[in-house]
Amino acid sequence: MTKTESKVLVDISSLCYTNGGVDILHDINLTVNRGDFIAVIGPNGGGKTTLLKLILGLLQPTRGAIDVRGLRRASGTGAIGYVPQHVNHNLNFPATALDVVLMGNHSASRRLRFGNSRREVMQAHEALEKLGINDCADRKIVALSGGQRQRVLIARALVGQPELLVLDEPTASIDTKGQTDFYDMLKELNKDLTILMVCHDLMIVASYAKSIACLNRRLHYHDSFRSSGDVIDIFYSCSVQEMCPVGVITQNIKDIRPVGGKDD
């Protein structure tokens, strides 16, 4: 880290978000530090996507603040790369993988400029290469597999050279083997890039994330988390209205750990 780089990229304090009189997020505090790999888990409707939209600046907090001054905007089009939850590809849409990645260069400031510079095309190829799919550059996006398409979307998020990569349930349509490859790749990217990811798969979370934020209107942050098949059963059967399932799980791990067992 250079002297000008801040350790804290995003600082969320006492954030509340209300929509139509409904309290969707309440008193959220979260700090995203450079190098983090944070998994956000929580039940459907718990506010995960809403939190990501607030960080991206697509929504404004009702109360509290999100400080993103730690993110430099020196180069590229955006300090945050975003891979959304749902991307519906129109089967008649003729774009190639390269075209989709190049869309990552389109910012408000250059909306009226047509075409791409040679440098932008080169950067798009580099992003595809980084994700191991540059050989798909000229293939139509609709002709790619779910896993390949997901990598194209990450390449699109990376082409603006972000410092923070935000992903919303990125592997919903990828098979188990593809998911392992995908998360291995994210782990590799995390060497240079900070990652904040919504994910429902606790095994994945336990294997890849460095810390976990459990969100159900309120947020509970945990520095570390371990999971097992039993724990997943507990997670999905517990009620998580106001309490944190990770707290329940952690308690349960303590309860089932044999006396004299290694305390880790």
Ligand SMILES: Nc1ncnc2c1ncn2[C@@H]1O[C@H](COP(=O)(O)OP(=O)(O)OP(=O)(O)O)[C@@H](O)[C@H]1O
């Ligand atoms: N545009 C909107 N207008 C009004 N309410 C909304 C809007 N978008 C989301 N909500 C509500 O906000 C709450 C949180 O939704 P959000 O999509 O953030 O949850 P989530 O945790 O991402 O859910 P999931 O796991 O199902 O994707 C839900 O009650 C939802 O109905």
